[in-house]
Every structure is written in structure tokens, then in C-alpha cells.
Amino acid sequence: MQASKKHKFIFVGDVVCEKKPHFSEELQNLLRSAEIRSCNFEAPIAGFGKPIDKTGPLVSQNSEAPQWMQELGFNCFSLANNHINDYGKEALLKTMDQFPKDEILGVGNEKDAYSLNTKTIDGVSYGFLAYGENGYGALNGDREFGHAWVNAKRVNNDIQEFKKQVDILIVQIHAGVELLDVPIPEWKERYHELIDLGADVIIAHHPHVVQGIEEYKGKFIAYSLGNFYFDYPSNHPQWNTGGLLELIFEEKKLSAFKFRLIEKKGQSVELKDETNSNNFINPLSERLKGKDYEEYVNIKAVEDWENHHASYYAKPFNGLADYSLGKLLKHVKRSIFNREVNHNLIWHNLFIESNKWLVERAIRIKTFGKNRS
Structure with a gap:
């Protein structure tokens, strides 16, 4: 009896290229060994469109970035993320045009953004989808062109129907609390729900740091696979450390996986050894199962409220969350020069799931204490 063929897929996290990446020989060889090599292409190419009105940074990348990533071996690109619409429809269309149409996921008009991308390898059918959380580019009723939204009403039914069409259904999701090394319970529950509906694999990114791995x-x-190659300034110690995931499929199911750390140094990207990688990912994965997991999230939610979100909620109305000298001076400046309500910031706080859920958690704790809902 002929042995079944194995198929190797590789996934990495967020990509923003100002300069051309240089991969180590080991990384190049690993990419060449896989049939599918996928990344999250985080932002549109520069030079097109106009900046949209939004809260947070506007990000673009070198106009040659799509060519660079294809030359380096990638052949599957998730574009469903919070920066892909930063310069509007024109820039997004120009970016999409830089890739083969059958290699991009999660963007366009509603029909294209939510459509299933299928690949058949040795008689095994694989389906690929990509979604992002709510945001200024999400297809949430505010626009007709952008990225697929993971909590759109159609998604649950889509997952069930798409699973009937393929042997393996792989879903990429751009969501989560930035710089937090665990998923918040609300995202865990949503990803579990998508598995229950038919997804076989979920691979997420957006927090810019690696989070744990779970079998459910x-x-x-x-x-979260964190950043792969992100040319954007940050002082966070893990900003240039990400995850590379090898998935091995055999007999129409996932038979093995391997997690490898990658490190970006300037323009160079190299793989860390397996021992280092396992020592990094295992504690993060164990934390998801630990009895202190939710308490850890609660602590981080309150910290984030006190360090960031309290000011975010005060700022739209030119209010104050604390009375430090610096905040008072900024308040005086805003009161004189900008007395308008910042509706964009209010929208950002109320409708982007990660922000909303984390704030709700912090407010419950500060109001009722950690032992009451």
C-alpha cells in the first residue's frame, strides 16, 4: 500500500517592509521545503491613495514589498488587518494588484473578501480564509470595500458551508490585544466557536508579540505569531521576535506541528534553535490552561485601563483621567486649540472588540472587584 503524502505549510505573523528583508540560509531552506508559505501583509504599499481619518498610526510599506516577499518564497498573503485600509480604496487596490489574485485572502468587496480560497494538493483539498477584528477597514456596514470582519453575521454560516467543500479548513484571524502575551477569554471563546463550526486550524496575529498554542x-x-518583519519603531523587547509555524498534514488531517522562534536584526531574519523556541512557547501555552490565566488577564486589563484607556475615554471630550502636571498642560492646550469632540476616538473605544472587551473587564473589576461579574 502506498504511503500517504505529507504536506508542509508554513505560517508567520505581521510584515511591514521599509527595506528588503534578508533571510538566513536555514530560513530560506525551510521555506523552500513547504508547499504553502503564508504571512500577514500588514499595510498597503506607499505612494497611493490618501490617509483616512482614524485613531492610531497610519502605516504603509515600500512599494517593492510585495515583490520582495514573493521573491523570498511566500505564496499566500492575508490582507485582512487593521492597517490595510489606512490609505483608502485606491491604495488597497494597488496593493492587491501586486499579488496573484489566488494568493491573497480576506480583502476586496464583500464577495471577494469573504470568499474561500482553495488549493488541491495530491487530491487533498485545503481551504483558506482570513478575517480581522472590527476597525476602520472592516466590512461592517460602514464601507463596501475593505477586509472581512470575523464577527460579521455571515461568518458562522460561511464556516459551516465552506467546511463541506474542503478536507481541511484553515482560518487566519488578525485580532487581539496588542502587546499582551495571552489571548483574552473573549477571543479564546470566539476561536473555540469557529472550531466548533468547522475550522480545523486557526492562526492568529495582531498583538505584535507571540501568544500560546492550544489544542481544542x-x-x-x-x-498570535507576533511580528515577522515589522519596520516600525518600538521599544518593546519582543517587537523583533516572532513565531514561525510549520504544520504537517497527512491523510487529510494535521499530523504534526513545530514552532520556531525567529529574530529580526536590522534587515536580517534568522531562526532560533528548537530548544530556545520550545522554552519560549511552552510557558505561554501552559498559561492558557493554568488556574491563574483569567486572573492574569484581569490584572493586565486594569493596568491597561490605568495606563491607556482611562485617558482615551477622557480625551474625546477634552476631559482628564488624572491630574499630573503633564496631563494638565495638555488639557489646557486642547481646551484652547481643539475643543471638538473626537468621534473617531469614541468609535475606536466602543466598536473595536479587543478594546471594548478589555475595558469592560477592567470596569467590572474596578466597580465590583475580581470576584463579581
Whole structure:
């Protein structure tokens, strides 16, 4: 009897290129060994469109970035993310045009953004989808062109129907609390729900740091692969450390996986050894199962409220969350020069799921204490 063929897929996290990446020989060889090599292409190419009115940074990348990533071996690109619409429809269309149409996921008009991308390898059918959380580019009723929204009403039914069409259904999701090394319970529950509906693999990114890996009902979830190559300034110690995920499929199911750390140094990207990688990812994965997991999230939610969100909620109305000298001076400046309500910031706080859920958690704790809902 002929042995079944194995198929190797590789996934990495967020990509923003100002300069051309240089991969180590080991990384190049690993990419060449896989049939599918996927990344999250985080922002449109520069030089097109106009900046949209939004809260937070506007990000673009070198106009040659799509060519660079294809030359380096990538052949599957998730574009469903919070920066892909930063310069509007024109820039997004120009970016999409830089890739083969059958290699991009999660963007366009509603029909295209929510459509299933299928690949058949040795008679095994694989389906690929990409979604992002709510945001200024999400297809949430505010626009007709952008990225697929993971909590759109159609998604649950889509997952069920798409699973009927393929042997393996792989879903990438751009969501989560930035710079938090665990997923918040609300995202865990949503990803579990998508597995229950038919997804076989969920691979997530957006927090810019690596989060843990979980097996749920025999299926696989990677909660965040962090940054792969992100040319954007940050002082965070893990900004240039990300995850590379090898998935091995055999007999129409996931038979093995391997997590490897990658490190970006300037323009160079190299793989860390397996021992280093396992020592990094295992504690993050164990924390998801630990009895202190939710308490850890609660602590981080309150910290984030006190360090960031309290000011965010005060700022739209030119209010104050604390009375430090610096905040008072900024308040005086805003009161004189900008007395308008910042509706964009209010929208950002109320409708982007990660922000909303984290704030709700912090307010419950500060109001009722950690032991009451």
C-alpha cells in the first residue's frame, strides 16, 4: 500500500517592509521545503491613495514589498488587518494588484473578501480564509470595500458551508490585544466557536508579540505569531521576535506541528534553535490552561485601563483621567486649540472588540472587584 503524502505549510505573523528583508540560509531552506508559505501583509504599499481619518498610526510599506516577499518564497498573503485600509480604496487596490489574485485572502468587496480560497494538493483539498477584528477597514456596514470582519453575521454560516467543500479548513484571524502575551477569554471563546463550526486550524496575529498554542477538540489554535518583519519603531523587547509555524498534514488531517522562534536584526531574519523556541512557547501555552490565566488577564486589563484607556475615554471630550502636571498642560492646550469632540476616538473605544472587551473587564473589576461579574 502506498504511503500517504505529507504536506508542509508554513505560517508567520505581521510584515511591514521599509527595506528588503534578508533571510538566513536555514530560513530560506525551510521555506523552500513547504508547499504553502503564508504571512500577514500588514499595510498597503506607499505612494497611493490618501490617509483616512482614524485613531492610531497610519502605516504603509515600500512599494517593492510585495515583490520582495514573493521573491523570498511566500505564496499566500492575508490582507485582512487593521492597517490595510489606512490609505483608502485606491491604495488597497494597488496593493492587491501586486499579488496573484489566488494568493491573497480576506480583502476586496464583500464577495471577494469573504470568499474561500482553495488549493488541491495530491487530491487533498485545503481551504483558506482570513478575517480581522472590527476597525476602520472592516466590512461592517460602514464601507463596501475593505477586509472581512470575523464577527460579521455571515461568518458562522460561511464556516459551516465552506467546511463541506474542503478536507481541511484553515482560518487566519488578525485580532487581539496588542502587546499582551495571552489571548483574552473573549477571543479564546470566539476561536473555540469557529472550531466548533468547522475550522480545523486557526492562526492568529495582531498583538505584535507571540501568544500560546492550544489544542481544542483535536483541532489547532495559534493565538498570535507576533511580528515577522515589522519596520516600525518600538521599544518593546519582543517587537523583533516572532513565531514561525510549520504544520504537517497527512491523510487529510494535521499530523504534526513545530514552532520556531525567529529574530529580526536590522534587515536580517534568522531562526532560533528548537530548544530556545520550545522554552519560549511552552510557558505561554501552559498559561492558557493554568488556574491563574483569567486572573492574569484581569490584572493586565486594569493596568491597561490605568495606563491607556482611562485617558482615551477622557480625551474625546477634552476631559482628564488624572491630574499630573503633564496631563494638565495638555488639557489646557486642547481646551484652547481643539475643543471638538473626537468621534473617531469614541468609535475606536466602543466598536473595536479587543478594546471594548478589555475595558469592560477592567470596569467590572474596578466597580465590583475580581470576584463579581
